[in-house]
Amino acid sequence: MTSPTTNFALQNQTTSSTVYAYISGYALDNGNSLFLLQSDGRTFYYPSNPSSTGSPLEANCAIALGAPGNTVTVTIPHLAGARIWFSVDNTLTFLLNPANGGPVGLVEPAVTNPSDPNINTNWGFAEFTYNSSQLFVNISYVDFVSLPIALTLADNSGNTQHVAGLPANGLDTICSGLAAQQASDNAGWGSLIVKAPNGSNLRALSPIQGITINSNLFSGYYDNYVNQVWNKYTSQPLAIDTQASFGVVNGQVDPNTGLMNFSGSASYGKPSASDIFSCNTGPFVNNGVIEQGAITARFSAAFNRSTLLIDETQPSGGPSSYYQISPTNHYARVVHAANIGGVGYAFPYDDVTPNGGDNQSGSVFSGNPQLLTVAVGGGNAAAGLTTQK
Numbered sequence: 001m002t003s004p005t006t007n008f009a010l011q012n013q014t015t016s017s018t019v020y021a022y023i024s025g026y027a028l029d030n031g032n033s034l035f036l037l038q039s040d041g042r043t044f045y046y047p048s049n050p051s052s053t054g055s056p057l058e059a060n061c062a063i064a065l066g067a068p069g070n071t072v073t074v075t076i077p078h079l080a081g082a083r084i085w086f087s088v089d090n091t092l093t094f095l096l097n098p099a100n101g102g103p104v105g106l107v108e109p110a111v112t113n114p115s116d117p118n119i120n121t122n123w124g125f126a127e128f129t130y131n132s133s134q135l136f137v138n139i140s141y142v143d144f145v146s147l148p149i150a151l152t153l154a155d156n157s158g159n160t161q162h163v164a165g166l167p168a169n170g171l172d173t174i175c176s177g178l179a180a181q182q183a184s185d186n187a188g189w190g191s192l193i194v195k196a197p198n199g200s201n202l203r204a205l206s207p208i209q210g211i212t213i214n215s216n217l218f219s220g221y222y223d224n225y226v227n228q229v230w231n232k233y234t235s236q237p238l239a240i241d242t243q244a245s246f247g248v249v250n251g252q253v254d255p256n257t258g259l260m261n262f263s264g265s266a267s268y269g270k271p272s273a274s275d276i277f278s279c280n281t282g283p284f285v286n287n288g289v290i291e292q293g294a295i296t297a298r299f300s301a302a303f304n305r306s307t308l309l310i311d312e313t314q315p316s317g318g319p320s321s322y323y324q325i326s327p328t329n330h331y332a333r334v335v336h337a338a339n340i341g342g343v344g345y346a347f348p349y350d351d352v353t354p355n356g357g358d359n360q361s362g363s364v365f366s367g368n369p370q371l372l373t374v375a376v377g378g379g380n381a382a383a384g385l386t387t388q389k
């Protein structure tokens with residue numbers, strides 16, 4: 001069982017002396033109430049129910065990280081749905097909404113709302129859960145890429161896990177890759193690049209966030225590939241290893257209904273590009289059935305990686321076989337290529353891994369954590385544990 005609290009060492013590896021961190025989540029030992037950490041890195045803040053939507057925080061939650069190379073150690077309790085946020089050269093604005101029967105709502109920064117007060121701020125986050133069983137942390141590019149973030153987790157047994165993340169120029173590399181893909185196929189990848197007011201690269205949106213802004217983006221992009229998949233698996237089965245008690249299930253397209261049916265446990269119509277990028281809309285909507293969820297994760301991951309025409313058993317292969325057939329999720333391809341070590345969540349089921357294969361999700365986890373070091377900026381992304389100050 002883990003301790004009621006644990007420490008994070010937050011390190012400024014940017015070139016700016018104006019860097020802030022924020023910690024948010026839902027307190028598992030306090031009725032799942034909304035939690036933020038105050039600016040001193042030690043005082044817990046459980047917001048009271050505001051009287052109106054869009055109310056400001058009643059506490060200062062901007063943790064100043066100091067000059068480049070400085071490390072600030074903070075203390076957090078057991079949290080679910082938690083994030084470590086970072087911003088450079090400006091603070092972030094968080095707002096509160098009334099509880100309405102649940103916990104107080106946190107209005108988080110958004111990258112698709114042009115009126116969001118944080119829209120021109122350089123910010124990013126890592127995700128984590130800290131419960132009685134373990135600390136689990138990952139760097140996420142499911143929504144967008146901006147600031148490089150690296151993770152190092154040391155446990156009480158002397159073990160260390162490290163995810164190096166992006167180098168300092170990682171965002172520029174990704175934007176260049178998206179621009180090159182746009183020049184190659186004119187499919188819309190260039191529209192994922194977001195510029196700052198000064199013309200520099202601010203962030204790169206994921207395809208699903210790009211579609212949120214422009215619903216016509218990538219319309220029809222996967223249609224030919226989906227048709228080829230449907231044709232292939234009309235005459236032969238597709239085997240999906242659920243990697244759970246359900247074992248391997250076989251799916252085949254019924255020519256009468258046009259549905260891909262898996263052993264009576266799940267059925268799928270043809271997905272659109274938006275469905276594939278999101279992994280949870282259209283035929284991929286989660287209906288709460290555990291077996292279907294396991295199939296959906298592996299089926300949609302195979303679409304994003306474009307491996308369904310390569311192998312009749314999924315998941316299969318490894319990183320060298322992903323994104324090799326056009327069309328594919330070039331955002332995920334470019335993001336993985338830019339990361340040191342090639343890992344980090346680039347779409348919702350990027351943690352799907354063949355048995356014995358290389359996990360692509362960029363996560364660290366332990367049941368007896370000692371210290372999580374999170375470095376922002378990429379300047380020390382390939383290093384291990386850092387000295388606290």
